[in-house]
Amino acid sequence: MTEVRAYRRTLSTWWWVRKPSYFLFVMRELSSIFVAWFVLYLLVLLSAIGRGEEAYRDVLDLAAHPLVVVVNAVAFAFVVLHTVTWFALTPKAMDARVAGRRVPAAAVMASQYVGLAVVSAFVVWLVTL
Amino acid sequence: MGSESSIGLRVSRYRPESDPGPGWQEYDVPLRTEWTVLDALNHVKNELDPTLSFRWSCRMGICGSCGMNVDGEPRLTCGTFLVDHAPGPIRVEPLANFHVVRDLVIDMTDFMEKLPRVKPWIIRDEEQSVDDGEYLQTPEELDAYKQFSMCINCMLCYAACPVYGLDPDFIGPAAIALAERYDLDSRDRGARERLDVLIEHEGVWGCTFVGECTRVCPKHVDPAGAIQRYKLKAAKQSVMAVLLPRGAR
Numbered sequence: 001m002t003e004v005r006a007y008r009r010t011l012s013t014w015w016w017v018r019k020p021s022y023f024l025f026v027m028r029e030l031s032s033i034f035v036a037w038f039v040l041y042l043l044v045l046l047s048a049i050g051r052g053e054e055a056y057r058d059v060l061d062l063a064a065h066p067l068v069v070v071v072n073a074v075a076f077a078f079v080v081l082h083t084v085t086w087f088a089l090t091p092k093a094m095d096a097r098v099a100g101r102r103v104p105a106a107a108v109m110a111s112q113y114v115g116l117a118v119v120s121a122f123v124v125w126l127v128t129l
Numbered sequence: 130m131g132s133e134s135s136i137g138l139r140v141s142r143y144r145p146e147s148d149p150g151p152g153w154q155e156y157d158v159p160l161r162t163e164w165t166v167l168d169a170l171n172h173v174k175n176e177l178d179p180t181l182s183f184r185w186s187c188r189m190g191i192c193g194s195c196g197m198n199v200d201g202e203p204r205l206t207c208g209t210f211l212v213d214h215a216p217g218p219i220r221v222e223p224l225a226n227f228h229v230v231r232d233l234v235i236d237m238t239d240f241m242e243k244l245p246r247v248k249p250w251i252i253r254d255e256e257q258s259v260d261d262g263e264y265l266q267t268p269e270e271l272d273a274y275k276q277f278s279m280c281i282n283c284m285l286c287y288a289a290c291p292v293y294g295l296d297p298d299f300i301g302p303a304a305i306a307l308a309e310r311y312d313l314d315s316r317d318r319g320a321r322e323r324l325d326v327l328i329e330h331e332g333v334w335g336c337t338f339v340g341e342c343t344r345v346c347p348k349h350v351d352p353a354g355a356i357q358r359y360k361l362k363a364a365k366q367s368v369m370a371v372l373l374p375r376g377a378r
Contacts, residue, residue, distance in 0.1 A: 005145045006228035006236040011294040018201070022291060025339045089338060093357030100269070 024085070031082035034075040041072075087112045136160040136211055137218030138169055140181065143229050151229060154178075155218065160211055166221060167195050167206040170233075183233035190347060193283030197233050198222040203288035203345045224288040226297075240284055243300050246326050247308035252319025270315040277310035277355060279348040286342035286352050292335055299335035300327070302342035302352030309355035312362075324359075324366060333359045 012018075016026040048059040062068060090112060091105035135157045143151040156177055158169040167185055174181050185195040188207045195206045200220050211219065227235035257264070286302035293299050308327060312320045327333050336356045343353040 006230050007143055007145065007150060008228050011226070011291070015291060015294065021341060021344070022339070025291075029337065089340065092340065092343070092351075092354050093338070095354070095358060
């Protein structure tokens with residue numbers, strides 16, 4: 001076989017800004033950091049509740065700090081992106097079948113939003129009890 | 130002929146014997162409604178510049194040879210019409226993520242080495258003799274894998290995949306879709322052998338579900354879907370390996 005003297009191209013560091021779909025993918029990957037942030041935030045809140053009323057008030061004061069509010073607003077936007085994009089991908093990843101027929105993508109997506117609404121309603125009921 | 134409108138082609142050229150790297154060359158070709166980018170390239174080759182190199186064969190979207198990046202998107206050039214890219218100039222480059230042999234010709238050695246690793250053929254525990262007759266299959270059993278059998282190895286999915294671009298060791302979308310094609314075949318017994326290859330890091334776990342492979346696939350194979358299903362299979366296998374005693378796996 002003839003030896004191939006091929007030209008090796010390298011991927012630019014900025015490959016992900018070249019296409020809207022690549023950009024959205026990288027933002028979706030990035031959103032996991034903000035999901036982790038909210039988990040951490042919740043754990044701090046829970047531990048403060050465990051330590052008594054004063055500690056809880058301190059954490060609430062910290063949460064009202066403009067910087068924390070901004071971080072939480074950005075984090076919320078990313079978590080929404082995370083939820084919407086992964087819900088949209090679920091029917092592509094799952095081959096759900098009922099009675100031998102493939103469940104339509106819209107039904108799989110709708111069931112996730114229903115699930116989210118039910119869990120959210122339960123949490124709201126729990127904290128306002 | 131004089132009144133016929135034309136469109137510019139901006140073609141990536143690379144001549145290994147003289148060029149240090151790829152450069153651009155512009156050609157003017159007639160803008161005809163029935164002409165594809167491949168027709169335009171053949172016009173260039175026949176009428177303007179016989180030194181231009183590119184691969185093509187069937188001109189009807191089944192051989193998978195004429196894949197190139199057209200205006201940055203991996204496309205079969207025989208199915209990409211000039212009028213859809215007017216007013217131009219149309220940027221024609223070799224498929225992204227592959228090494229360039231010359232002009233628009235890419236080196237497909239890497240793909241050719243990866244493909245047989247997933248054993249894309251029917252594996253039987255025991256081969257039955259010809260006298261025993263054929264392996265029968267119901268229409269439902271055919272439908273289970275038919276979509277994945279439409280792959281024409283055009284490699285557009287590799288050109289669209291940033292994971293493959295960043296990590297060339299990733300086995301890639303088409304190879305995994307073909308593994309799924311044989312796994313889903315009722316005549317096949319090789320799922321375990323394929324899983325051993327794909328459960329590795331460079332197998333299905335390399336994929337981060339960008340989904341571009343499915344979007345660019347000209348045959349609607351849906352490699353992204355195949356990969357996610359494989360991940361589920363691989364995860365189940367790992368959990369079972371921990372939970373079940375050796376004999377029950």
